[in-house]
Amino acid sequence: MNTNVAVIGASMTQFGGRDAWVRELLAEAGAACLDDAGVGPETVEHCYVSNMASGEFEGMTGVPNALAHDLDCLPAYTQRVDQTSSSGGAGMYAAWQSIASGASEMTLLVGGEKMTHRSTSEATDVIASLTHPVEYKHGVTLPSFAGLTARLYLDQYDAPRESLGKVAVKNHKNGVDNPHAQFQKEVDLDTVLESPIVADPLRLYDFCPITDGSAALLFCPESVAREYTDEYAVIAGVGGATDTHVVHERSDPTVMNGVVESGRQAYERSGYDPDDIDVAELHDMFTILEFLQMEGLGFAEPGEAWRAIEDGRTERDGDLPINTSGGLKSKGHPLGASGVAQGYEIYKQLLGEAGPRQVDADVGLACNVGGFGNCVITTIMEAST
Amino acid sequence: MNTNVAVIGASMTQFGGRDAWVRELLAEAGAACLDDAGVGPETVEHCYVSNMASGEFEGMTGVPNALAHDLDCLPAYTQRVDQTSSSGGAGMYAAWQSIASGASEMTLLVGGEKMTHRSTSEATDVIASLTHPVEYKHGVTLPSFAGLTARLYLDQYDAPRESLGKVAVKNHKNGVDNPHAQFQKEVDLDTVLESPIVADPLRLYDFCPITDGSAALLFCPESVAREYTDEYAVIAGVGGATDTHVVHERSDPTVMNGVVESGRQAYERSGYDPDDIDVAELHDMFTILEFLQMEGLGFAEPGEAWRAIEDGRTERDGDLPINTSGGLKSKGHPLGASGVAQGYEIYKQLLGEAGPRQVDADVGLACNVGGFGNCVITTIMEAST
Numbered sequence: 001m002n003t004n005v006a007v008i009g010a011s012m013t014q015f016g017g018r019d020a021w022v023r024e025l026l027a028e029a030g031a032a033c034l035d036d037a038g039v040g041p042e043t044v045e046h047c048y049v050s051n052m053a054s055g056e057f058e059g060m061t062g063v064p065n066a067l068a069h070d071l072d073c074l075p076a077y078t079q080r081v082d083q084t085s086s087s088g089g090a091g092m093y094a095a096w097q098s099i100a101s102g103a104s105e106m107t108l109l110v111g112g113e114k115m116t117h118r119s120t121s122e123a124t125d126v127i128a129s130l131t132h133p134v135e136y137k138h139g140v141t142l143p144s145f146a147g148l149t150a151r152l153y154l155d156q157y158d159a160p161r162e163s164l165g166k167v168a169v170k171n172h173k174n175g176v177d178n179p180h181a182q183f184q185k186e187v188d189l190d191t192v193l194e195s196p197i198v199a200d201p202l203r204l205y206d207f208c209p210i211t212d213g214s215a216a217l218l219f220c221p222e223s224v225a226r227e228y229t230d231e232y233a234v235i236a237g238v239g240g241a242t243d244t245h246v247v248h249e250r251s252d253p254t255v256m257n258g259v260v261e262s263g264r265q266a267y268e269r270s271g272y273d274p275d276d277i278d279v280a281e282l283h284d285m286f287t288i289l290e291f292l293q294m295e296g297l298g299f300a301e302p303g304e305a306w307r308a309i310e311d312g313r314t315e316r317d318g319d320l321p322i323n324t325s326g327g328l329k330s331k332g333h334p335l336g337a338s339g340v341a342q343g344y345e346i347y348k349q350l351l352g353e354a355g356p357r358q359v360d361a362d363v364g365l366a367c368n369v370g371g372f373g374n375c376v377i378t379t380i381m382e383a384s385t
Numbered sequence: 386m387n388t389n390v391a392v393i394g395a396s397m398t399q400f401g402g403r404d405a406w407v408r409e410l411l412a413e414a415g416a417a418c419l420d421d422a423g424v425g426p427e428t429v430e431h432c433y434v435s436n437m438a439s440g441e442f443e444g445m446t447g448v449p450n451a452l453a454h455d456l457d458c459l460p461a462y463t464q465r466v467d468q469t470s471s472s473g474g475a476g477m478y479a480a481w482q483s484i485a486s487g488a489s490e491m492t493l494l495v496g497g498e499k500m501t502h503r504s505t506s507e508a509t510d511v512i513a514s515l516t517h518p519v520e521y522k523h524g525v526t527l528p529s530f531a532g533l534t535a536r537l538y539l540d541q542y543d544a545p546r547e548s549l550g551k552v553a554v555k556n557h558k559n560g561v562d563n564p565h566a567q568f569q570k571e572v573d574l575d576t577v578l579e580s581p582i583v584a585d586p587l588r589l590y591d592f593c594p595i596t597d598g599s600a601a602l603l604f605c606p607e608s609v610a611r612e613y614t615d616e617y618a619v620i621a622g623v624g625g626a627t628d629t630h631v632v633h634e635r636s637d638p639t640v641m642n643g644v645v646e647s648g649r650q651a652y653e654r655s656g657y658d659p660d661d662i663d664v665a666e667l668h669d670m671f672t673i674l675e676f677l678q679m680e681g682l683g684f685a686e687p688g689e690a691w692r693a694i695e696d697g698r699t700e701r702d703g704d705l706p707i708n709t710s711g712g713l714k715s716k717g718h719p720l721g722a723s724g725v726a727q728g729y730e731i732y733k734q735l736l737g738e739a740g741p742r743q744v745d746a747d748v749g750l751a752c753n754v755g756g757f758g759n760c761v762i763t764t765i766m767e768a769s770t
Binding site: 021023046047052053055056059060061062064065066068069070073074075076077078079080081082083084090093094096097098099100101102103126129130131132133136238239240241242243244245246257258261262370371374375377 | 406408440444445446459464467469475484624626628631643755
């Protein structure tokens with residue numbers, strides 16, 4: 001912890017169905033990020049790629065080498081960071097470590113995934129390969145865990161089904177103002193509640209879509225940042241933690257220990273408390289996950305997160321705006337890109353560059369969830385002073 | 386660079402054809418490494434897995450989460466480090482960064498791959514997916530690059546074909562004394578030179594085999610190391626660099642720029658010169674690569690490495706023993722494990738625990754090559770004083 005690590009540039013591509021391979025999407029985001037910071041490619045020392053499954057989806061590996069070549073960053077050191085659906089958050093942690101350790105003075109992180117050329121069942125199967133082999137063999141997928149957990153949560157806390165639907169409504173509403181989002185349209189509560197059942201009680205609109213896209217962030221020591229700009233963000237604290245790989249071994253499935261522990265670390269390292277957080281991007285791959293993260297991160301008491309959405313507290317004009325970007329729900333979820341795109345949104349909010357999505361924020365938090373809470377990374381960022 | 390990073394434990398499994406999934410191999414090596422160091426699993430804060438392609442080879446992802454669960458390391462942070470065939474070296478770099486940055490005080494690195502259940506052509510195809518798409522489409526594989534480069538080297542430097550064969554003979558001889566090696570048997574020069582042609586002029590015995598296996602190392606700050614032991618190794622310097630993703634764009638294919646640049650960084654960071662290195666593990670996936678790395682790392686002048694093997698300088702009783710472990714050639718090459726297993730050999734040599742393979746060494750170097758030199762990591766370790 002000997003260097004303050006700054007973020008001095010950010011970019012994201014259009015999310016959605018893209019007629020491009022992940023390699024092209026990464027190059028698009030990476031080049032735009034260097035442009036955004038006004039940093040030449042020859043200055044990059046480390047280049048990390050957050051990606052879960054380019055080999056499985058596209059039959060292409062070694063993508064970080066290709067990216068460094070395409071961006072003209074050679075001989076920058078390259079590496080792929082994989083932590084399944086939280087690869088982007090893991091990339092932010094790796095980038096932070098590269099700067100804080102002194103290994104690099106300029107680290108480009110690009111997250112991306114290309115998925116929509118595969119069928120939904122093929123894509124779901126690739127993602128399900130992250131579950132425990134026993135779970136996988138019995139046909140368990142992440143959506144099925146989400147349905148079971150949502151049912152348990154609603155029963156345990158006497159929460160209304162509608163509260164879950166309202167997460168989708170809120171995040172779609174935010175997505176309307178995000179030009180990069182896959183879905184830029186509002187949905188009303190009835191549409192959510194009457195959409196086809198996927199995993200009872202959850203319905204189609206409780207789930208994020210399958211998405212292609214990429215996002216990038218540029219990291220350097222704060223002392224170097226000042227050579228380029230006065231307007232940047234600082235990584236205040238990161239935490240990462242793992243929960244049981246077998247979901248049924250968790251004593252209370254409505255508590256995500258990885259969220260709790262990664263949040264505890266991030267708060268401790270940053271010196272901030274949940275009350276200090278002005279804006280948060282949470283991993284709403286399924287609507288129920290937004291509640292579980294709110295509770296695990298101390299934004300609501302256990303069993304109380306649903307009241308916050310009922311009271312409008314997590315809307316853009318509430319006291320804790322959540323998923324101003326539209327979240328995974330409307331922005332889309334290109335696995336390796338999602339955590340980086342969360343960082344992009346927090347960065348833009350802290351710099352006052354979020355346009356119609358802008359809220360008043362000096363400190364922001366991103367929580368990126370791998371698997372069904374199997375591994376979680378929480379990152380707290382603050383505006384430069 | 387604010388912390389001296391120590392290695393306090395090491396292990397490797399039997400390499401070869403193993404009737405176990407990568408997850409089981411990783412757990413075997415990880416548990417043995419913690420045992421070796423006398424460190425309890427609850428002490429582990431970060432747990433990295435070096436692995437190229439568990440998804441492609443086994444249809445299983447999220448392996449780091451499974452490992453932390455299996456070793457009872459929860460809630461340790463987990464992540465997969467992938468840099469194709471140099472994933473192990475990349476893991477050492479990541480582990481070093483995790484400690485040097487202060488993110489972790491105890492990092493377990495486990496590298497592993499399970500390959501032998503797939504046919505040679507299937508395995509080669511997975512590996513070839515790391516090449517540039519244009520190269521891949523034309524059927525280029527890494528062995529074909531090796532053949533072309535070997536021909537060029539022999540012609541350019543008027544080197545005898547036999548010198549390449551002598552690399553295989555030497556490394557097989559060393560492997561006889563490595564109980565973990567896939568092949569523990571000597572081969573004579575005639576056997577190498579008369580084995581079937583794979584990629585002219587290279588023959589079967591110029592190539593490493595396809596292998597299952599795992600290896601592990603345990604990292605912590607030097608101050609913490611002293612709580613456990615007086616006998617440990619220190620990471621003196623690491624360097625990582627990328628070369629063109631398209632091999633034909635290299636001005637001289639007999640010079641691996643990634644080797645040169647990663648070596649330059651490792652020497653600069655450690656303060657050592659090539660002359661200071663007492664023992665080295667080089668990435669002899671193909672015999673020609675041992676020459677290219679010797680030259681890139683300054684152990685021989687360009688075009689002169691073949692003379693060193695002719696003169697016996699790289700034998701165990703020479704002035705620079707290379708691949709005392711048997712190298713990838715006889716020990717085997719389970720992709721993600723190989724760089725970690727290089728670290729294992731250097732660690733054992735520095736601690737005087739290499740048994741019949743022991744040489745006199747205070748400073749050692751490992752060079753791990755991804756792709757055909759697409760990305761290279763060089764690590765210099767020294768014995769504790």
